[in-house]
Amino acid sequence: MNRSVILWACAALAVAACSRVSDGVPVADPSQPAAVQATPTTVPSASPDPLPGVVPTTGSPPPAGPFCVPAVLPSLRTVARVTDPGAPTATVAVPDGWAMTSGTGDVGARLEGPDGMWAEVTITATSLDPEATFREYVDDLTAGSVMSTVSMLPADMCGFSGQRLMGMLSDGGDSIEYEDRLVQVPTGNGDHLIAIHVQAPSGAPGFADAAAHVTQDFEVGLP
Template identity: 50%
Template sequence: MTGIRGAAAAAAATVCLVAPLLVGCNKSSEGTPVPDDVATSTTDATETATAGPTTDPGTVSGHPDFGVVPTSTTPIPAGTVTCAPGERPPVAVVAKVADSMAPVITVAVPDGWSMQGGSGDIGAQLSGPDGMSATVTIMATTLDPQAAFAEYADALTADAAVSSLSVLPAELCDYSGQKLLGAVSNTPEDATEFVDRVVHVWTDSRNYLVSVHTEAPTGTNGFDPAATQLTADFEVRIP
C-alpha cells in the first residue's frame, strides 16, 4: 500500500449554488456525468414547485464518485506507514488527535506559515500571510468513501448564500480521495476561496475521513501555490 497513486485530474465536476434559488450547474469531462439539479420555490403558499434531484449510477445525491477505489481491510501492523510522498517536504506538521485508533497524518507546510495542534477532531491548524489558513481534520466515519465525501462537500457550502464547488479525483496510495475547489460568500465583500483534500482511510479497526482544508479571501496572492503544497500527497501512519 506504500506506492503513490497519482490522481487522475482529467475528470472534474463543477457545481454552482445560489440561495434562495438553488441551481446546480454541473459538468464533467470524463467519468460519470453529474446531474443538473434544480430546486425552486415561490413565496405563494398555494403554489410551490420543487424538482427533486436525480441520482445517476456512480453518484450519491449528485456527488461524483471520482477518486473512489475499493477499500482494503487487510490487517495492518501498528506503526505501519501505509502511504508516503515520493519526496519528504522540508517543513511539515504532524497532525494527530486524541483517538488512539486514528491515523497520524504528516502534511507539508509552506514557507512563512505557522502551525499548532488542535483539539477534538482537529489534528493541526496552520496560519499563513494575508488571511490564509489551513486545518487538518481526522474524524471517524461509518460512511463509505463516496457518501463521506458527499457529506463533507455539502458541509463546505451549506451555510453560504452563494457557492461554487469543483470535484477532482485525488486518490492517495490505495485510499479513496478527492480534491474539492470552490468559493463561498454571503456578500461580494466576504468571498472566500478554498481548496480541500479529503481521503478515506481504513486503520485496521475503523474508517476515518482525513481532510486538509485551506482557505483565503478570494484573490489572495500566493494562495494557489500554498494550497497546492498543503493538499499534496501526505504521509499516513497507522498507530
C-alpha cells in the same frame, strides 16, 4: 447532497443557497484541475450522481506505523494528531513562513499563512462508505454559504479512496476560495476521514501555490 445544486447565479432566485458542482475525470496529473474540468452538471438531491473517481480501498489495512510515505518529503512538515486513539495521523507539508499549531477535538493541526490564508487538518471517524463520506463533507462545507462552487477531482492515494475539491464560498458579501484534499483511511478501528482544508480571501496572492503545497500527497500513520 441533501439539497438541490443550482448551476446558475442565485442572486435572482428565491432560494437560501446555491452551489455549482463540476466533475473532473481521472488523469495522470491531477494537479492541473483546469485542464480536466468537464461541463458543470446539475446534481438533483433526489438521485445524486456518483462522485467522480471514488473507488474502494484495495486490500487490507497495512500494519501499524508510518505508511504511504511520499518519495520526496517536503522540507517543513507537521503531524496532525487527534485524541481518538484509534485514529490515523497525517504528516502534511507546511509552506515556508507559515505558522503551525496543534488543534483540538477533530482538528489535528492548524496552519496560519499571510494575507488571511489558513489551513486545518481534521481527522474524524466515519461509518459511511467513501462516496457517502465525501458527499456529506461537501454538504457540510457549503451549508452556510449563500453561493458556492465545488469542483471535484479523483485523488486516491496509496490505495485509499480520495477526492480533491476546489471552489468558492460566499455569504453574499465577501467570498473565499478554498482547496481540500480528502482521504478515507480504513484501520483496525474503523474508517477515518482525513480532510485538509485550505482557504483564503478571494484573490489572495500566492494562494494556489500554498494550497497545492499543503494538499499534496502526505504520510499516513496508523495506530
